[in-house]
Amino acid sequence: MWAPDWPVVAAAVAADVPLHLPIAVLAANRVVACSEVARADGVRRGQRRRDAQALCPELVLLDDDPDRDARAFEPVVAAVEELSPGVEIVRPGLCAFRVRGPARYFGSEPAVAERVVDLVAAQTGVETAVGIAEGVFAAALAARTGGIVPPGETPAFLAPLDLAVLASSSLTAGDQPDLVSLMRRLGIRTVGAFAALPAQDVLARFGPDGAAAHRLARGLEPRPLVARLPPVDLSARREIDPPAERVDTVAFVARTLAEEFAERLAAHGLACTRLVIEAVTANGEELSRTWRHDGVLGVGDIADRVRWQLDGWLTGRSREDRPTAGVAVVRLAPEDVVEHGGAQLGLWGDTGADDERAHRALTRVQGLLGPEAVVTPVLGGGRDPESRVRYVAWRDAREPSLPLEPPWPGQLPPPAPATVPHESPPVSVVGPNGEAVGVTGRHALTSLPARVSLGNGPGRTVLAWAGPWPADERWWSPVQARRRAWMQVVLDGEEPSAFLLALESGSWLLAGVYD
Known part of the structure; x- marks a missing residue:
């Protein structure tokens, strides 16, 4: 099943751009996909942005995003899986499935193709085409015309096609455009002419990548179809009716929901280490937060985190932070799971x-x-x-x-202080004549430190000192910039006697105490 111009469709839907406009998807200022309307004006894949706009001034340009294309294709694949349980995603916009079982159920292969197109259009609004042949490569080419290749006629179907179709296949490895270019210089321009070459000579001359392309040209598959297993929904969701405005009410519901969530994971031999908790109020306000955990999250851990998250939301410090209605829905979704046997x-x-x-x-x-x-x-x-x-x-x-x-240039030399105070007391550092000690722009002390006063205590004589060590952090950001200079001092008197001092904004601070 093929969705034509899928990167364009996914990008247009995400950007809310009508599909009847000329659209091009760009990566590194080159066109990687374009709509049919844009192609009618001469826009082609591989063109530079400026050349494409010169051909079509009203061209709508959208950025390439493979992750977005894959996410948008998931509902299409889910619709196909309703008719056939095993689907392989070749690439976003192209998927393959075995047709023998559905054809027996619906009566014929054309009936299956018609039902797939109608079902996908009804559920997702995406126009698709279905091709049927012996092998994913031939079926993908047949989907471009919506054709059905009878059994045994795949080589004949491929023979007249241009050799460039091998370069556009997602089933071949290596640099196939170079192989196609070399074949053209050798006078081989069609798939049938390439397939007529001896297989052993192709392998000896072009290696494994050339041999894989040769198998496709002969109508053989390099590997069997790998059916995708539909993802298991491990999330748990609970609606609260009437909506709860008290934290304890939501916490009671969360406990039951956590038990259901843990049982669902345990049934698959899994445990959660990172959890997403979503809460939605009756007015549509939503609070989503991801909780990371050092071990596996048990039932009590999950219930506690739901209560902690909602406690700060429902009882916000300001009225603007509080939701305008009670919590109507709580949802738990695992973001990271590990194998866990209990x-x-x-x-x-x-x-x-x-x-x-x-x-x-x-x-x-x-x-x-x-x-x-x-x-x-x-x-x-x-x-x-x-x-x-x-x-x-x-x-x-x-x-x-x-x-x-x-x-970490400018890092303090070892050893590190044993105690770092949360709030620094006022510190005074003076020289031999009572003058205040500072640090110059050349990172030198303005005077030798003679006495240091910590807090409201008496001054203590400096027995030894080291420094200063300057640090000018984030100088490029006026908001986050921080400029400091550290100095270690040893004072006389009672223990402790070794301290780490920091000069910041013209004032000395107590940054640490050594044992």
């Missing part, structure tokens, strides 16, 4: 591991107080201790905010 218990019914008991306790606290009540630190990349550590909720994906791998 937990292997011990002989007496428990795992007997201390970490498992700790996990249950922390999960319980998190379920009672919210996701941010139990957090764990994750070390990442950065130049200072404060930016290198981020806190993630218990059992959420432990991914650093910045990559650990170097280079």
